[in-house]
Amino acid sequence: MEKFIQLTVSGLTNGMVYALVALGFVIIYKASDVINFAQGELLLFGAYLAFAFIAQFGLPWTLGVLLTLVVAVGIGVLVERLILRPLIGEPIISMIMATIGLSSVLRGIVNAIWTPVPRAFPEFIPRTDLYLGPAVVGADRLIAIGIAIVLLVLFTLFFRYTREGIAMRAIADDQQAALSMGISVKRVFAVAWGIAAITAAVAGIILANIVGVSGNISLIGLRVFPVVILGGLDSIPGAIIGGAFIGLLEAYTGGYIGQGLELVVPFIVLMIVLMVKPYGLFGKEIIERV
Amino acid sequence: MECGVYFTTYKDDMALRRKPLEKLRLALFAALVVIFPFIASPYWLNLANQIALATIGAIGLNILVGYTGQISLGQGAFMAVGAYGAGVLTARLGIPFWLSIPIAALITAAVGVLFGLPSLRLKGLYLAIATLAAQEIVEWTVVHWTSLTGGVEAMVIPAPRILNMRLNTDFRFYWIAVGMAALTALFTANLFRSRVGRAFVAIRDQDIAAEVIGVNVYLYKLLAFGTSSFFVGLSGALLAHYRTIISWERFTLETSIVYLAMIIIGGLGSIQGSFFGAAFMTLLPAFINTAGRALQSTFPAIATVLPAVQQSIFGAIIIFFLIVEPEGLAKLWRDIKNYFYVWPFSY
Numbered sequence: 001m002e003k004f005i006q007l008t009v010s011g012l013t014n015g016m017v018y019a020l021v022a023l024g025f026v027i028i029y030k031a032s033d034v035i036n037f038a039q040g041e042l043l044l045f046g047a048y049l050a051f052a053f054i055a056q057f058g059l060p061w062t063l064g065v066l067l068t069l070v071v072a073v074g075i076g077v078l079v080e081r082l083i084l085r086p087l088i089g090e091p092i093i094s095m096i097m098a099t100i101g102l103s104s105v106l107r108g109i110v111n112a113i114w115t116p117v118p119r120a121f122p123e124f125i126p127r128t129d130l131y132l133g134p135a136v137v138g139a140d141r142l143i144a145i146g147i148a149i150v151l152l153v154l155f156t157l158f159f160r161y162t163r164e165g166i167a168m169r170a171i172a173d174d175q176q177a178a179l180s181m182g183i184s185v186k187r188v189f190a191v192a193w194g195i196a197a198i199t200a201a202v203a204g205i206i207l208a209n210i211v212g213v214s215g216n217i218s219l220i221g222l223r224v225f226p227v228v229i230l231g232g233l234d235s236i237p238g239a240i241i242g243g244a245f246i247g248l249l250e251a252y253t254g255g256y257i258g259q260g261l262e263l264v265v266p267f268i269v270l271m272i273v274l275m276v277k278p279y280g281l282f283g284k285e286i287i288e289r290v
Numbered sequence: 291m292e293c294g295v296y297f298t299t300y301k302d303d304m305a306l307r308r309k310p311l312e313k314l315r316l317a318l319f320a321a322l323v324v325i326f327p328f329i330a331s332p333y334w335l336n337l338a339n340q341i342a343l344a345t346i347g348a349i350g351l352n353i354l355v356g357y358t359g360q361i362s363l364g365q366g367a368f369m370a371v372g373a374y375g376a377g378v379l380t381a382r383l384g385i386p387f388w389l390s391i392p393i394a395a396l397i398t399a400a401v402g403v404l405f406g407l408p409s410l411r412l413k414g415l416y417l418a419i420a421t422l423a424a425q426e427i428v429e430w431t432v433v434h435w436t437s438l439t440g441g442v443e444a445m446v447i448p449a450p451r452i453l454n455m456r457l458n459t460d461f462r463f464y465w466i467a468v469g470m471a472a473l474t475a476l477f478t479a480n481l482f483r484s485r486v487g488r489a490f491v492a493i494r495d496q497d498i499a500a501e502v503i504g505v506n507v508y509l510y511k512l513l514a515f516g517t518s519s520f521f522v523g524l525s526g527a528l529l530a531h532y533r534t535i536i537s538w539e540r541f542t543l544e545t546s547i548v549y550l551a552m553i554i555i556g557g558l559g560s561i562q563g564s565f566f567g568a569a570f571m572t573l574l575p576a577f578i579n580t581a582g583r584a585l586q587s588t589f590p591a592i593a594t595v596l597p598a599v600q601q602s603i604f605g606a607i608i609i610f611f612l613i614v615e616p617e618g619l620a621k622l623w624r625d626i627k628n629y630f631y632v633w634p635f636s637y
Contacts, residue, residue, distance in 0.1 A: 104605025111598035
């Protein structure tokens with residue numbers, strides 16, 4: 001029973017990190033129908049930027065994080081402007097390959113500047129262990145959950161009440177109609193990429209705090225696919241619930257079965273979900289016969 | 291110079307190579323291919339073998355992605371099935387190498403059809419993610435099925451021999467690799483002149499319209515997955531016999547991406563393009579390495595960043611081609627040919 005509680009707690013906390021990463025996916029997909037295969041590398045970039053500002057330049061962490069976020073927004077907007085905008089209207093494979101190419105470029109830049117050696121991340125989020133009944137949980141993970149929930153609420157409100165958010169939903173619904181209503185699609189895409197880059201940077205910093213700064217951070221970009229598919233590619237609550245589900249699934253298979261099976265079970269679930277309910281639990285269904 | 295195409299019989303019109311210049315170019319290329327191994331250094335011969343094997347894999351992927359329009363991120367997994375299939379058949383079951391290659395290719399075709407099943411319900415983005423899952427699942431299986439594949443340790447298989455002659459030297463293997471690549475290209479060229487191939491293209495262009503005109507979309511999609519995987523598996527099996535050492539690191543998602551890059555840079559839905567892309571993606575890292583080594587004497591620091599630079603250039607080239615020339619090198623080649631076709635009166 002103690003093991004069960006421990007696994008549940010660690011599964012849920014991992015799941016919230018997944019959810020945070022998934023959030024970036026969802027925002028880009030919601031606005032522009034693009035799956036960003038470079039999300040993991042945006043995380044990586046964010047983590048290394050924060051590492052450089054705080055550990056290498058010795059800035060106070062508040063300033064370091066702030067600068068990281070500013071640079072991240074710059075990168076997000078730049079990517080949208082230079083890579084995605086010329087490809088608007090191109091087939092899906094072009095979009096996919098463009099973001100894959102981007103991921104390769106970003107990883108190359110990170111490796112060239114910082115070399116692939118893993119390093120310790122400066123501790124400004126406390127890593128002390130807290131005891132919840134019989135289960136142990138790191139304070140940093142609780143903070144991750146907190147941030148994920150705050151971002152979730154913020155983005156839900158954003159999509160419901162702000163002009164930008166409503167414009168984003170309108171574009172996702174019908175680009176032409178949105179254009180004819182005077183919405184600037186370009187502007188909204190730029191905003192979406194900026195926001196996605198921010199969430200990626202935040203998730204990168206949190207992840208680096210948990211596992212250290214290394215190339216492995218980008219791997220989570222792939223591990224998040226089951227989360228977004230399960231929750232639905234265009235659903236923010238779906239990202240949170242999908243994250244929690246996949247996090248728990250990994251924790252339970254890892255804890256009770258082992259053998260590295262926790263690495264592959266999410267992908268089997270992904271296959272099943274795609275076959276049975278391709279739009280996920282909360283995704284918007286597009287009825288289309290294949 | 292000829293300045294137009296005038297056919298007087300249907301036979302001429304339907305021929306694989308229709309124009310005298312096309313025949314001439316093909317003959318020149320064939321002559322070059324035959325002479326090449328006698329004049330090339332082992333380094334270049336090795337590269338040529340890699341290009342030939344990559345061409346087979348790229349044509350295989352192009353059948354699925356370029357001609358049928360089904361996006362696949364599972365190329366690495368299918369190559370792994372071909373390579374490990376051939377390896378297990380020869381090293382564990384003692385089947386002669388020449389028999390292991392077609393069997394391994396057929397096994398890969400079966401696995402391809404299995405992982406093609408999601409395509410019956412999904413397309414586009416969702417299919418890409420389903421094949422990504424296939425890639426992860428196969429990769430995991432290869433690494434964890436230790437009793438069969440040797441797990442993370444490399445699997446060593448005996449060198450292919452005929453009449454006690456080792457075939458996997460660069461020079462001897464060249465003929466196998468190039469021969470298979472030529473057969474693959476010929477088969478594919480003819481496939482898309484047949485009913486089956488036309489059905490693939492119809493599905494790519496408009497799947498609903500294809501269904502309306504009587505194409506069994508489900509059947510032909512699975513057939514496309516099977517045909518494509520057959521050649522991908524062939525490429526993997528040949529690679530296994532060429533290297534005689536198989537390790538899972540050669541068949542990761544990176545491999546899938548490299549092959550997708552090949553067919554995008556070369557040209558989607560083009561056999562020539564598959565060759566151009568395979569050559570380009572094989573020669574590019576070799577070129578960057580050589581350039582890096584040449585610069586190393588002046589800038590010693592370059593050795594540490596070289597892999598990273600290579601990675602960045604790889605990504606940048608993909609993006610460059612997508613934005614500037616989405617139809618790839620094959621389109622450039624076509625433009626050049628067309629320019630000279632009516633030269634010097636190109637207006």
